[in-house]
Amino acid sequence: MFEVIISNIKKKVAINDEEAELLKTFFTPKKLRKKQYLLQEGDVSHYTAFVEKGVLRSFTIDEKGNEHIMQFATEDWWISDLYSFLTEEPSDYAIEALEETELLLINKDDYENMMLAVPKMERYFRILTQNSLISMQRRISGKMTLTAEQNYKKLMEQRPALLQRVPQHMIASFLGIAPETLSRIRKQMASSK
């Protein structure tokens, strides 16, 4: 059950078996079927979730009714609306399973308590958050400097497996372009290659 997360943590900080056992006590397993929600827009994001198996997306809906995907989380990733989780304000985002998914949940109190119990986890989450921040910066950079086609190609390189698992219109939504545009880009790429 906990092998994935423990091995993920061990990749970033050195913990012994005793600490590993202790960490396990803070998490609650949860399964979601395809299309089930971990978080509804407007609710507080009470949990941060580690993905053991499956895929989820976090997304927001604008006033025109269009969905915009902020994040895809696959195995070995974390997902939540960090803002809502930390402030306990209602979230603008929803989080939905795109496949049958197995999660480990932790709520805010346990998140804090876990770091008190095992201070190395401060370091773990710092490193994790730094890496997320770097990838967000690159995403903004890409949005500002590259064309839609270049951003799509970059995603193909960085997360090829993802493209096999999620529908194309969601990839478009993640890239911030219309589904028709992505369709045309792919057509264009297929012909010119």
Added chain:
Amino acid sequence: MFEVIISNIKKKVAINDEEAELLKTFFTPKKLRKKQYLLQEGDVSHYTAFVEKGVLRSFTIDEKGNEHIMQFATEDWWISDLYSFLTEEPSDYAIEALEETELLLINKDDYENMMLAVPKMERYFRILTQNSLISMQRRISGKMTLTAEQNYKKLMEQRPALLQRVPQHMIASFLGIAPETLSRIRKQMASSK
């Protein structure tokens, strides 16, 4: 000299006077005049900098020669190219002072040593990074869901002082729009109000 940074740290984690004194030893003060660079594109970002006074920007230049601003840092903020700082790979970014600026620098070894010496700093940087991550997510969200004008208005609300301190074409660059577009947005806003 160190009042600003120590008070910033104390806002996030509880440290005593002894720890505060210890922390001070890790930083090197540095002054930059207007237009001086802390980091040149292509160099490794050896330092993370805390801004005691002044303003800086980090930006990248695309193949067409256009600048794109990733971050403005004013008093009480940190700035670096986190990716380059952590990996010691050459940076795609440059960091430039926009005014006479006073910084406190820390290099990567001291950054790590400081956290060993004062473990609470893990927590400090975790919280800091989480907040940056949240603001990055909001920036992406804005880029995806809002018009140029709405993003400009949001920036006016969030960082009004900044608009008084940096040239308009840099605001445009930060927003990811052409300077002419920002000029027209402002004209439009002035007339319709």
Added chain:
DNA sequence: CGCGGGTTTGATGATGCTCAAGCCCGGTGG
């Protein structure tokens, strides 16, 4: 007083969006 960076204005064009229709394919029920 003139230079130069920054901003404005205008004309034109590219990129990607919107709306609408058709197509493809897999799943479901008769």
Added chain:
DNA sequence: CCACCGGGCTTGAGCATCATCAAACCCGCG
């Protein structure tokens, strides 16, 4: 087993937003 349904993808035409290029303007500074 096949017809039908529906979601997702594609295609087309027209359009909106913003970029580009060029020129004029403004104003602070030497």
